[in-house]
Amino acid sequence: MALYKYKASTKSGEKIDGKIEASSKEEVIQNIRANNYYPISVKEIVLQKEIELPSIFNKVSSKDISIMCRQFYTLLNAGSNILNTVNILKSQAENKTLQKSLNGVYDDIQKGSTVSASMRKFPKTFPLLLVNMIESGEETGNLTRILFKMTEHYEKEYKLNSKVKSAMVYPAFLGVAAVGVVIFMMTFILPTFISMFEGSSVELPGITQFLLNLSSAMTTYWYLFIGGTIGLIVGTNLYSKTETGERVIETIKLNFPGFKNLNKKIITSRFTQNLSIALFSGVTMIDAIEIVSSLLGNKFIQKKLMDARDEVIKGETLSDSLERMKFFPPMMVSMVSIGEESGSLDDILEKTAEFYDREVEDGLGRMVTMIEPLMIIIMGGLVGFIVLAIALPMFDMYSTI
Numbered sequence: 001m002a003l004y005k006y007k008a009s010t011k012s013g014e015k016i017d018g019k020i021e022a023s024s025k026e027e028v029i030q031n032i033r034a035n036n037y038y039p040i041s042v043k044e045i046v047l048q049k050e051i052e053l054p055s056i057f058n059k060v061s062s063k064d065i066s067i068m069c070r071q072f073y074t075l076l077n078a079g080s081n082i083l084n085t086v087n088i089l090k091s092q093a094e095n096k097t098l099q100k101s102l103n104g105v106y107d108d109i110q111k112g113s114t115v116s117a118s119m120r121k122f123p124k125t126f127p128l129l130l131v132n133m134i135e136s137g138e139e140t141g142n143l144t145r146i147l148f149k150m151t152e153h154y155e156k157e158y159k160l161n162s163k164v165k166s167a168m169v170y171p172a173f174l175g176v177a178a179v180g181v182v183i184f185m186m187t188f189i190l191p192t193f194i195s196m197f198e199g200s201s202v203e204l205p206g207i208t209q210f211l212l213n214l215s216s217a218m219t220t221y222w223y224l225f226i227g228g229t230i231g232l233i234v235g236t237n238l239y240s241k242t243e244t245g246e247r248v249i250e251t252i253k254l255n256f257p258g259f260k261n262l263n264k265k266i267i268t269s270r271f272t273q274n275l276s277i278a279l280f281s282g283v284t285m286i287d288a289i290e291i292v293s294s295l296l297g298n299k300f301i302q303k304k305l306m307d308a309r310d311e312v313i314k315g316e317t318l319s320d321s322l323e324r325m326k327f328f329p330p331m332m333v334s335m336v337s338i339g340e341e342s343g344s345l346d347d348i349l350e351k352t353a354e355f356y357d358r359e360v361e362d363g364l365g366r367m368v369t370m371i372e373p374l375m376i377i378i379m380g381g382l383v384g385f386i387v388l389a390i391a392l393p394m395f396d397m398y399s400t401i
Contacts, residue, residue, distance in 0.1 A: 003045045004028045008037040019045070060125050062161060064095045066154035068102075069130070073147035083109055101125040114138055129274055130154075132291055136281040146281050153277050160269070160360065167364040174375035178382060185386050187222075190215040193390055208389040250300045262363040267296050268332050269356035271305075276349035286313060301327065318345075332356070 006028055007017045016037065022028045025042050032039045068089060075085040086109060090102035101122040108118035116135035119126040133150055137143035194212055197204060204212070218225055239245035253263055274295055278288035286309060293305035308321035319337035322328050332352055339348030 004042055005045050006032060006042045007040040008032050009040060010037060015040075060095055060098050060101075062154050062158040064093075064098050065127065065130065066151060066158055068093065068098065069147055069151040069154055073144060073151055076144045076147065082115060086115070097125055127295070129278070129291060129295055132283060132287075133277065133281045136283055140282050142282075149277055149280060153273060156273065156357065157270075160266075160357065163361060163364055164266070167368050170368065171371040171375055174372070174379065178375065178379040181379065182382050182386070183218075185383070186211070186215045187219050190386070190390070191219060197393055205389070205392045207385070208393050211386060211389045246299055250298050254298070254300065259367070262360070262367060264327070264329070265356050265359045265363055267298060267301060268328055269353055269360055270296055271328070272332065272349045272356065273353035276346045276353060279346040279349070285318065289318075 002023070003019060003021050004025065005017070005019050007015065009015055020028055020031060022031065025044065028042045029039050032042075071089055071092065072085060075088060076082075080088070083106070086102060086106045090099055090106055093099040093102055101119075104122060105115065105118040108121070109115065114135070116131050116138055119131045119134065130150055133146050134143065137146035190211060194216065197208070197212070240249050254260065256263075271292060274292040275288055278291055279285070283291065289305055289309040289312065293302040293309070296302060296305075304325045304327060308318070308325060311321040311324075312318055317337070317340055319333050319340055322336060323330075323333045335348050335352045336345065339345035342348070
């Protein structure tokens with residue numbers, strides 16, 4: 001679609017002009033003639049293109065999806081039709097990637113496509129769970145109710161992600177500060193002592209000699225250290241994207257001391273919340289497990305859940321399959337068993353998710369409380385080690401005077 005400026009005349013000879021959005025100049029002329037006007041001139045208005053940032057800067061967050069679902073639900077609940085609703089959504093979307101994808105959805109709907117089928121063409125924008133839930137809502141006629149559920153879900157997801165990020169800000173700041181202090185001392189403080197130690201006859205302790213050599217190498221070959229650091233970061237990133245690397249890193253995440261229980265609770269919370277919504281929306285248990293397993297962000301657990309899904313297909317209960325995984329907490333497995341027996345699994349899972357949400361919040365608080373003094377001790381230890389390495393030969397120099 002492009003914007004055109006036109007001039008035309010009425011039957012009485014009066015001149016009129018205006019702007020119209022159309023796919024071609026011929027379409028503009030047809031619209032003018034359809035209004036019983038005579039086209040005089042039609043020119044396309046060339047708009048200055050906005051500088052588009054790379055997609056990494058316009059990544060669609062859970063907050064963006066939450067806002068979109070909230071607006072979607074509100075408009076449909078007020079009686080707006082699908083086409084008009086999506087048109088409003090695309091005009092109000094602040095995220096450029098989301099706006100562009102909604103434009104594509106709008107065009108597809110005009111051609112007769114469903115919302116879910118259109119959204120499925122943009123997997124990097126619309127989460128798989130959302131697409132499947134909307135598809136279920138379209139088939140059952142409960143789209144408005146499902147959108148309300150999805151709004152609540154993505155609001156919780158956004159809050160959880162925000163809590164995790166907030167909890168890591170201060171420890172990350174302390175870590176960067178510690179590295180900065182050490183680099184500053186190694187490259188600016190230690191070199192001032194090199195000439196003094198070289199002019200004395202005092203034999204330098206091993207730790208002092210090691211730090212002086214390291215300081216000299218860092219100041220002389222600084223470009224190698226910078227290049228090596230960048231290479232290490234890039235190499236680790238590339239390795240993490242391989243199948244082996246991904247499996248190794250995810251295994252470390254699940255078993256890292258101090259984070260093991262927290263990671264387990266986060267995955268449990270997401271699993272129960274997503275499975276509850278999928279079952280509430282009318283998705284079958286088999287399909288729900290497959291959908292949810294891909295949303296947990298851990299391929300190791302995803303494979304385990306797919307094995308559990310195969311057992312469910314063979315007639316096993318979900319609770320027995322989850323128990324054999326030996327990953328999820330016994331309480332969660334028990335709640336699933338109760339839900340299966342009572343026939344209200346989606347409600348039980350929702351209550352279980354709320355419990356583990358609180359557990360995650362408490363766990364994050366305890367983790368920050370534990371990490372803060374630990375980082376301060378590490379920073380103090382590094383600085384103290386450097387100061388000790390400088391002080392030891394100075395004591396020896398004073399004793400010889």
